[in-house]
Amino acid sequence: MSNEQPNNPLHGVTLEQVVTRLQEHYGWDGLAQRININCFKSDPSIKSSLKFLRKTQWARDKVESLYISTFEEG
Template structure:
């Protein structure tokens, strides 16, 4: 019985470690990448995003799905898109 209790405590500790921390100074906290891409697409359109960002994901057969795939693999591009988003919501 003690081993079962210990196992449950270990599972609870792991779950606590994975709980998202509050980030009051991070304006992107809780904003999904898909929501960012959809917002920017509605605001600017693919052509304007390509002109501003110079990324093929906006120039060659652009779609939300393909853009998300690229941004999730390419950190520099995601950071650039997040900066544009932050400038756009102000």
């Protein structure tokens, strides 16, 4: 596996950074409107969201996709 990933916009970005930046940009309510998962709707926190997203690939994919579409440069 190569360490260089020029076409991967998430290269070098941790899941915690992704969730934190999205939460700061949209807030929990905005995230819950865009991605309908309970970790954003019911008593949301960065810690609980990370725990859920690390176990649930489809939800992580949606969060990463939202991050890319929101903050994509270019």
